[in-house]
Amino acid sequence: MTLQDRARTFVAAIPHCAALGISVEEVSAARAVLTLPYDPRLVGDPATGVIAGGAVSVLMDTACGAAVMAHPEAQGATATIDLRIDYFRAATPGQRLIAEAECHHVTAHVAFVRATTFDADMTRPVATATGTFTVVRDGA
């Protein structure tokens, strides 16, 4: 199975991702790009129509997990140890969100990951995430 296929299978098997419509856009070594379509059910404040921060958290947590699984040295299941999300600006209502995650360092037991979320404007991030994840290394 290719890295792309494995990541797609991983995300497709997650009921919560299916409920939100999260899908894999692209996967390469230690990197994953996931999307979340705009959905009025995911709005946090009807006065603005802006997607709830919590839905952005789901997108980035999943993207970070997929990036860990796509790391050549960290194969297999992973779980979030901690995740910090910074909300830069309100996502534009009606636009899909796209999260790019990168697993930039792994030790024997821990993966370090960062992610950035955009709407249609790829020059101004909506939110960023920094997290640590559990990891099982090959042969460990």
Next chain:
Amino acid sequence: MAPDPMQTRRDAALADLIEGVPYARFLGIRFDRRGDELTAILPFRDMLIGVPTPPALHGGATAAFLETAALIELAWRSTWDRMETGTPLPPLPRPINMTVDYLRPGLPRDAFARARVNRFGRRYASVHVEAWQDNRERLFAQATGHFLMPQGT
């Protein structure tokens, strides 16, 4: 005898507050009120699962639950005094950031959360949230979030 108008008004204000957040309804989050104390409840549903085997709650769903509990606690605190005069609900605070600690896997059963507002400033608020399932002393997740308070209200 029916409860006095203030209790009815508080229950209605809380219902309006929660009803006003579509995403909270999507996740099925409910709130239990004891006076001014709120407990958020996330009834288990299959759509909350993040790991199929063994089944566990999605970390993102847990984060979203904690964030919603923090947001509603903060908005509830802003609303509490206004209810004496019957003024409408203020605009919702906006999240600045949220740091979530995952202490153990979320089991496929109901989850509960309680938030504590540690700073309630005119502009910034800091809220700590604890979530548990079977045992209040064994948290499965905790979080600290900062929020920007609505201005001119």
